[in-house]
Structure formats: structure tokens, C-alpha cells
Amino acid sequence: MPHKSASVKTIPDIVVGRLPFYLRTLRALAAEGREITSSSDLGNRLGLTSAQIRKDLSYFGEFGKQGLGYNIPFLVDQLRRILKVDRVWEVVLVGFGDLGRAIAHYHGFHDRGFEIRMVFDSDPAKIGQSLAGFTVDDMNAMVEKVRAAKVRVAMLAVPATSAQKVADLLIKGGVRAILNYAPTTLNVPKGVAVQNIDPAAHMQHMTYYLEP
Amino acid sequence: MPHKSASVKTIPDIVVGRLPFYLRTLRALAAEGREITSSSDLGNRLGLTSAQIRKDLSYFGEFGKQGLGYNIPFLVDQLRRILKVDRVWEVVLVGFGDLGRAIAHYHGFHDRGFEIRMVFDSDPAKIGQSLAGFTVDDMNAMVEKVRAAKVRVAMLAVPATSAQKVADLLIKGGVRAILNYAPTTLNVPKGVAVQNIDPAAHMQHMTYYLEP
DNA sequence: CCTCATTTGTGATACATTTCTCAATCAGCG
DNA sequence: CGCTGATTGAGAAATGTATCACAAATGAGG
Numbered sequence: 001m002p003h004k005s006a007s008v009k010t011i012p013d014i015v016v017g018r019l020p021f022y023l024r025t026l027r028a029l030a031a032e033g034r035e036i037t038s039s040s041d042l043g044n045r046l047g048l049t050s051a052q053i054r055k056d057l058s059y060f061g062e063f064g065k066q067g068l069g070y071n072i073p074f075l076v077d078q079l080r081r082i083l084k085v086d087r088v089w090e091v092v093l094v095g096f097g098d099l100g101r102a103i104a105h106y107h108g109f110h111d112r113g114f115e116i117r118m119v120f121d122s123d124p125a126k127i128g129q130s131l132a133g134f135t136v137d138d139m140n141a142m143v144e145k146v147r148a149a150k151v152r153v154a155m156l157a158v159p160a161t162s163a164q165k166v167a168d169l170l171i172k173g174g175v176r177a178i179l180n181y182a183p184t185t186l187n188v189p190k191g192v193a194v195q196n197i198d199p200a201a202h203m204q205h206m207t208y209y210l211e212p
Numbered sequence: 213m214p215h216k217s218a219s220v221k222t223i224p225d226i227v228v229g230r231l232p233f234y235l236r237t238l239r240a241l242a243a244e245g246r247e248i249t250s251s252s253d254l255g256n257r258l259g260l261t262s263a264q265i266r267k268d269l270s271y272f273g274e275f276g277k278q279g280l281g282y283n284i285p286f287l288v289d290q291l292r293r294i295l296k297v298d299r300v301w302e303v304v305l306v307g308f309g310d311l312g313r314a315i316a317h318y319h320g321f322h323d324r325g326f327e328i329r330m331v332f333d334s335d336p337a338k339i340g341q342s343l344a345g346f347t348v349d350d351m352n353a354m355v356e357k358v359r360a361a362k363v364r365v366a367m368l369a370v371p372a373t374s375a376q377k378v379a380d381l382l383i384k385g386g387v388r389a390i391l392n393y394a395p396t397t398l399n400v401p402k403g404v405a406v407q408n409i410d411p412a413a414h415m416q417h418m419t420y421y422l423e424p
Numbered sequence: 425c426c427t428c429a430t431t432t433g434t435g436a437t438a439c440a441t442t443t444c445t446c447a448a449t450c451a452g453c454g
Numbered sequence: 455c456g457c458t459g460a461t462t463g464a465g466a467a468a469t470g471t472a473t474c475a476c477a478a479a480t481g482a483g484g
Contacts, residue, residue, distance in 0.1 A: 015441090058462090066461050066462040067451060085416050177415070198233075199320070203365070205228060206407055208294065210388055250430085250431065262431090263472075267471095267472080267473090276432050277481095280431070
């Protein structure tokens with residue numbers, strides 16, 4: 001997933017993956033009216049060491065003041081810029097079953113940079129249903145409509161059996177980032193980012209540590 | 213999160229976290245009627261190297277046959293035993309808003325070892341609502357009911373502002389594994405496992421790699 | 425029954441990530 | 455205006471993880 005480039009030093013993907021949590025925590029602090037914080041305060045809240053937070057941030061620049069710490073609104077702005085969520089990304093949602101509907105109704109994406117603008121499904125019974133601002137559209141029209149709207153971010157909430165086919169179509173339409181809710185591994189070309197959400201896998205990860 | 217013990221060599225948490233995906237893939241193969249597979253076949257399907265899969269499995273035993281590969285039903289059984297999902301875990305769900313309702317209706321947990329058996333919410337308007345087999349209960353009764361039923365696994369779908377308080381109560385009631393859907397970092401004592409689900413964080417991870 | 429093509433399990437090696445440490449810097453204060 | 459306590463940023467060291475490479479084992483085919 002990480003980009004490579006000759007001039008700019010490449011940043012570890014695992015570091016990039018922590019930034020959204022830094023941002024989330026900083027915004028919670030900002031909402032409480034706090035103006036400054038320190039790497040150790042952030043570390044406590046995030047369950048990480050202060051050194052890790054300082055090193056992670058140092059990949060991107062010098063955002064703190066020695067002796068003082070970090071200005072919260074400033075650091076929020078910087079992280080939003082780095083993560084490119086200082087704008088709103090149009091998102092296409094595919095699959096309007098129970099899960100897709102729940103995603104469509106979830107309001108947590110909005111103020112973190114994402115807005116679902118198109119929904120597709122292949123089931124004729126669902127096509128045409130409308131909800132807050134958009135209508136469920138036929139998947140046969142998907143590639144063209146996604147391409148025309150230049151949408152580059154997708155959420156995939158279809159059965160595992162059709163997930164790969166739908167992902168291929170999305171990529172054909174120009175999508176370059178896929179949040180995959182289907183419990184299957186997607187094969188995508190270089191230049192396309194995939195993140196997987198599998199709650200049952202998280203659960204099984206935890207039961208390993210439980211006593212029988 | 214990983215256990216420590218003097219006698220048994222401790223297994224890297226990152227390895228444990230991959231096992232559910234191995235299991236998921238093996239079960240898909242089994243569903244296709246396949247009997248055997250190899251580390252390289254698995255690696256291709258999972259986007260990992262064959263060496264990694266062999267090394268991961270070797271932490272737990274010798275499950276393959278040289279020259280042949282792995283017997284799928286056998287390896288499925290082994291992984292289910294290792295992850296302790298060769299049984300069904302009773303789960304308590306807290307929070308019956310949009311998200312909690314979606315989780316309650318999701319059928320993907322069932323055949324992966326989890327069954328939601330209790331639901332709690334603090335909103336009087338929601339208490340008493342009943343659905344497939346259970347009734348939404350008052351959160352004031354939660355600690356006692358969870359303790360009485362010896363439930364050790366929870367899913368947390370409450371607002372970020374109350375997540376920590378609810379987690380504290382769950383732990384007081386004996387819960388030792390929490391799947392946290394609230395967009396906040398939980399502080400828990402040693403011996404309690406937490407896994408976080410934050411779709412917006414995954415999205416922000418991906419936008420980092422998109423061209424402006 | 426011998427050879428060949430495969431594939432595992434694992435020690436050794438290479439690579440990646442985290443933590444340690446400390447010089448440099450800063451605001452506050454007397 | 456110089457001292458004090460706090461805190462950053464980053465090189466060095468320590469730790470953790472992934473890959474390599476190969477001996478050992480296996481079934482198939484002649």
C-alpha cells in the first residue's frame with residue numbers, strides 16, 4: 001500500500017494507520033476546549049508511549065514546541081491535511097442489505113471527511129428505494145456512473161461470493177480506496193488501497209486470550 | 213494483551229490476529245469441497261507469503277505433511293481449537309441505537325462462534341423492546357445480570373462519551389473481552405482484551421494514499 | 425524400489441518498529 | 455536577564471517480525 005518515491009522518504013504504513021487515532025483523540029480534546037497537549041498526555045489517552053507519538057509525528061514535520069507541547073487546533077489541522085481529510089470525499093456504497101443500510105444510516109463518517117453519494121445494489125427489489133438524498137441504483141450502471149462522478153472511495157457491503165467481482169468493477173470505474181466489509185480477501189492491483197472490517201475476526205482474536 | 217507464562221513460549225499477538233483470517237479462508241475452501249491446500253495456495257488467497265503462513269502455524273504445532281500440504285478440515289479444527297471458537301460464546305451487547313440494532317441483526321457472528329444473548333441500553337424508551345429471542349434490558353441491571361450469566365464477551369455500541377463508564381461496568385461484571393465500536397480509546401486493566409472497530413479511521417488511513 | 429517433484433518446518437538472516445536517551449529549546453519567574 | 459523545569463525531535467540501541475534457504479519427508483510414476 002505505501003507509496004514509494006525517490007525524493008521523499010517513505011513513511012511506514014503502520015505509522016499512517018495510527019494518525020487517524022491521533023486525530024480522533026485530538027478532536028475530542030479540542031471539543032473539551034483544550035488548547036495544548038503533550039506527547040505524554042496523548043500517549044496516556046491512546047495507550048501508547050510518548051516516544052512513539054513524537055517519532056510518528058516527526059515523520060511529517062515539527063509540530064510541537066519544546067518545553068510546551070503541541071497546540072491542539074494546529075495539530076488537528078496538520079493531521080487533517082496529512083490524511084487528506086481537510087475536504088469531503090464522495091463515497092460510493094455497494095450493497096444495500098442489512099449491513100449496507102446500516103452503513104448508509106450511520107452518521108459517524110460525515111464529520112470525519114466522508115459523504116456517501118451513491119448506492120448500488122444488484123437486487124431489482126432494492127433498486128429505486130430512496131433515502132436521505134440518494135436513490136439505490138442498478139449495479140449494471142455502476143462503472144459508468146462512478147467514472148462520470150470521479151468517485152475514488154468505496155465501501156463494499158456485498159456477500160463474500162460477489163465481493164471480488166464488485167471490487168474489480170469499482171476499480172474499473174476509477175475507485176482507488178475500498179473499505180471492505182465482506183468477509184473475504186480482495187485481490188487488487190498496486191495503487192489501490194483496501195482496508196478490511198471483520199468484527200468476527202476481532203472477536204476470535206480476543207477469545208484466544210480467554211480462559212476456557 | 214498477550215499472555216506471559218514461564219513454561220510456554222509466548223506467541224506474538226500479531227500472529228494470533230492473523231489466525232482468524234486463515235480460518236475464514238480455510239472454511240471458504242472447505243465450503244467449496246476442497247480437501248487439501250498448501251501454504252502457497254493459502255498465501256495467494258490471503259495476500260501473504262507462504263513462509264509467513266508456515267511460520268505462523270508452526271508456533272502452534274505441525275499441522276501439514278511435507279510434499280502434500282495441509283488437510284483443510286483438520287486445520288480448520290485445529291484453528292478453531294486454538295482460537296477457542298470450537299464452542300459458542302455468549303455475548304452481551306450494550307447500546308441499542310442504530311449501530312447496536314444493526315449488530316443485533318447481523319447474522320455473521322453466529323457460525324463463527326458468537327451468540328448475542330443479552331442487550332442493554334440506558335434509554336427507557338428502548339428498554340423492553342424485544343427481538344429475536346431477547347429483550348432490551350435496563351443498564352442498571354447489567355453488572356448483576358452479566359455476572360450471574362458468567363458472560364465474558366461484550367460488544368460496545370454506545371456513544372464515545374459513555375463508553376469508558378460502560379466498559380468499567382462490564383469488567384466489574386466479569387467481562388474479559390470487549391469489541392469496542394465507540395470511537396474512543398478504552399482504558400482497561402491487564403487481563404482484559406479490547407479490539408476496536410472504527411470504519412472512519414480505516415477510511416482516513418486510505419485517503420492518505422490517494423492523490424489530491 | 426528408486427527417482428523426482430513437492431512441500432513442510434525451522435534456524436539463520438534481513439528488515440521493520442519501538443524504545444531509549446539526551447542535546448536543544450522554550451515559557452515562566454524571580 | 456539568567457535560571458529552572460518541562461518537553462520536543464531524532465540518532466542509537468533494542469526489540470520484534472518477516473523472509474530466506476534448505477534438510478527432511480512424502481506420494482507418484484516408472
